[in-house]
Amino acid sequence: MNVLVTGGAGIIGSNFVRLALAERAAWRIVVVDALTYAGNLENLAGIEAGFPGRYRFVKADVADAPAVEKIFAEEKPSLVVHFAAESHVDRSVLGPMDFVRTNVLGTATLLDAARKAWREKPGRFLQVSTDEVYGALGETGAFAEATPIAPSSPYSASKASADMLALAYHRTFGLDAVITRCCNNYGPYQFPEKLIPFMISRFVDGEKLPVYGNGMNVRDWIHVDDHNRGVLLAIEKGRAGEVYNLGARCERKNIDLVRSLLELLLKARGVAAEKLESRIAFVKDRPGHDWRYAIDPSKAERELGFRPEVPFEEGLAKTVQWYVENEKWWRDVQSGAYRDYVAKVYGGQTSE
Ligand code: NAD
Ligand code: DAU
Numbered sequence: 001m002n003v004l005v006t007g008g009a010g011i012i013g014s015n016f017v018r019l020a021l022a023e024r025a026a027w028r029i030v031v032v033d034a035l036t037y038a039g040n041l042e043n044l045a046g047i048e049a050g051f052p053g054r055y056r057f058v059k060a061d062v063a064d065a066p067a068v069e070k071i072f073a074e075e076k077p078s079l080v081v082h083f084a085a086e087s088h089v090d091r092s093v094l095g096p097m098d099f100v101r102t103n104v105l106g107t108a109t110l111l112d113a114a115r116k117a118w119r120e121k122p123g124r125f126l127q128v129s130t131d132e133v134y135g136a137l138g139e140t141g142a143f144a145e146a147t148p149i150a151p152s153s154p155y156s157a158s159k160a161s162a163d164m165l166a167l168a169y170h171r172t173f174g175l176d177a178v179i180t181r182c183c184n185n186y187g188p189y190q191f192p193e194k195l196i197p198f199m200i201s202r203f204v205d206g207e208k209l210p211v212y213g214n215g216m217n218v219r220d221w222i223h224v225d226d227h228n229r230g231v232l233l234a235i236e237k238g239r240a241g242e243v244y245n246l247g248a249r250c251e252r253k254n255i256d257l258v259r260s261l262l263e264l265l266l267k268a269r270g271v272a273a274e275k276l277e278s279r280i281a282f283v284k285d286r287p288g289h290d291w292r293y294a295i296d297p298s299k300a301e302r303e304l305g306f307r308p309e310v311p312f313e314e315g316l317a318k319t320v321q322w323y324v325e326n327e328k329w330w331r332d333v334q335s336g337a338y339r340d341y342v343a344k345v346y347g348g349q350t351s352e
Pocket of ligand 1: 036084102
């Protein structure tokens with residue numbers, strides 16, 4: 001089965017490609033990724049050698065219709081797993097238009113290419129989405145699939161628009177589209193702008209850890225492998241036109257998470273205990289900062305048999321260990337050296 005995975009050079013996509021190639025022997029994966037600042041080919045290192053003949057990388061922009069149609073014609077995928085996106089909320093505050101282009105136009109371009117390519121023989125389109133489309137919760141309650149869409153940031157509004165397009169293509173054209181909406185991911189290969197790897201890199205560099213507002217905002221966390229197992233289940237057991245929330249029932253206040261990280265880092269790096277609180281700096285809040293997220297994953301549990309496997313404390317400790325052991329990976333991102341990897345390793349082999 002030919003599978004097109006967009007955004008495969010980001011954290012979730014690259015972990016998905018490893019997991020899916022290992023666990024789905026009949027799959028051949030074509031990664032389509034524009035290699036924006038967030039795309040890092042080092043995240044996919046070793047995959048070509050590890051799974052010979054079952055992997056191809058194509059550098060392309062999902063909003064580029066001729067490029068996307070060419071890939072559909074060459075590869076004839078029967079499944080699209082759409083991860084590619086501008087994913088960072090703070091960047092969407094600084095510059096919303098990249099988010100509209102990639103997340104809205106890019107998704108529409110893929111859906112339309114799929115509609116045209118799958119006229120004779122239908123395939124499945126898995127739209128990877130986010131709990132942020134539901135907006136913010138107060139102190140109680142959780143997001144269900146029927147919770148009204150109420151996005152706060154240009155990022156979440158662009159993801160909500162993409163979801164609406166996927167559902168519209170299902171209703172209007174009968175396209176077999178399934179949507180997953182997941183909570184905050186953590187794990188290896190996460191770009192060090194996201195809370196956990198950002199705080200780790202700042203700590204190692206002896207910098208203050210900037211916590212937005214009063215640090216009482218709540219996020220709901222899931223290990224990236226558990227998210228990806230949920231995506232696989234939605235692909236194989238999900239019903240067309242349905243939305244499945246994915247989460248591990250693991251809410252943490254930001255400030256508590258930062259304190260846990262500090263403790264783990266002190267242990268992992270063998271640094272003498274210091275006054276932890278002095279490393280934390282409360283800074284100006286993010287505009288439109290959603291107060292609390294909490295996913296109710298019961299539909300995925302009931303219909304897909306979804307069961308997250310990684311306990312948070314264990315997953316977090318392993319993740320901290322990974323960033324400590326792979327300092328070169330995030331130093332290369334910080335310095336920009338990861339950009340050279342494209343030329344050095346792939347050279348002329350990367351199709352444009
Ligand atoms: P990421 O920022 O780590 O990676 C995004 C990838 O998409 C990069 O490789 C980038 O090069 C690629 N990309 C960006 N624009 C592109 C374009 N126009 N054409 C082709 N490729 C492009 O993101 P992530 O955290 O891995 O998120 C993947 C998906 O999962 C996104 O759709 C995101 O909305 C969703 N999601 C993320 C989280 C999370 O906590 N990170 C949670 C729920 C859902
Ligand atoms: O909920 C799913 C979403 O989670 C995904 O759809 C997004 O792609 C992903 O980026 C993530 O969004 P968040 O905004 O929740 O993640 P971020 O890592 O940017 O921030 C997590 C929380 O930590 C948030 O409440 C803001 C806060 N924060 C973040 C940073 C970077 C800080 O307090 N300080 C910081 O320096």
